[in-house]
Amino acid sequence: MSPGPARDKAERFRALHQERAPGDPLVLPGPWDAASARVLEAAGFPALATPSAAIAASLGYADGATPADEMFAAVARITRAVDVPVSADVEAGYGLGARELVERLLEAGAVGCNLEDSEGGVLKDPHEHAGYLAEVREAAAGRLFVNARVDTFVHGDGDVGRAVERAASYVAAGADCVYPILAPVDVLPLLRAGIPGPLNVLAGPDGDGPAPAVLGGLGATRITFGPALQRRAGDALREIAGGLPA
Known part of the structure; x- marks a missing residue:
């Protein structure tokens, strides 16, 4: 994709995050292949965000074990299948330099990316990670x-102040x-009070935890679901399969 159209599509995606009213967060469901992406687009969602764990499962890998080439290829199949903007979860960046990571994301048709601040279950140095984010942004x-x-609540001690410090340095x-x-x-109101800019919150679909509107009222700018939709689809398939003659 040439720089102009890529920038225009990214700006379209960026605008979806701006001036969200409390209780009206941007909901970004996560496709794991082209077929699921088309279903979600047809449902009316203005943008999508791939979950790396769901793509890993669809390709037969454990979470975190998908080779970079296969992840980027999967993202490309999804972006080709839909017209709405697609952001891609690229885990910790697969050890790629900032410029190469950006090039591969753009080649895959993504308008955005998730980047984790931990690797192998260990939090990265926040100053080094902030430097990497700055390089990605520049490229x-x-x-x-x-x-x-921000993986403080996954691989760290769950200290809210530390999460705010890491998040603020990334912004x-x-x-x-x-x-x-x-x-x-x-702790969402505390995070919202301490972190400038949009805040992504993980939610569960279909009543698994607070509804998106409730999370929005607590400070969430956007809602994602991780691999929950893919797992729910797997549960439905198992139920169907259980009713078929073997």
Whole structure:
């Protein structure tokens, strides 16, 4: 994709995050292949966000074990299948330098990315990670929306102040949004008060936890579901399969 159209599509995606009213977060369901992406687009969602764990499962890998080439190829199949903007979860960046990561995301047709601040279950140095995010932002030149995942509640001690510090440093480095994954619902107002810019919150579909509107009222700018939709689809398939003659 040439720089102009890529930047235009990224700006379209970025605009969806701006001036969200409390209780009206941007809901970004996660496709794991072209077919699921088309279903979600047809349902009326204005943009999508791939979950790496769901794509891994669809390709036969454990979460975190998908080779980079296969992940980017899967993202490309999804972006080709739909007209809405698609952001891609690229885990910790697969060890790629910022410029190469940006090039591969753009080649795959993505308008944004998730980048984790842990690797192998260990939190990265926040200053080094902020530097990497700044390099990604510079290389993207406005063509990607960068969602910086904060793993304090997954691999750290769950300290809210530390999560806010890490998130604020990523925003200062140029991240468009931060994602304190698995943050307890009761700390969302504290995170919202301490973190400038959009806040991504993980939710469960179909009543698994607070509804998106409730999370929006607590400070969420956007809602994602991780691999929950793919797992729910797997449950439905198992139920259907259980009723078929073997």
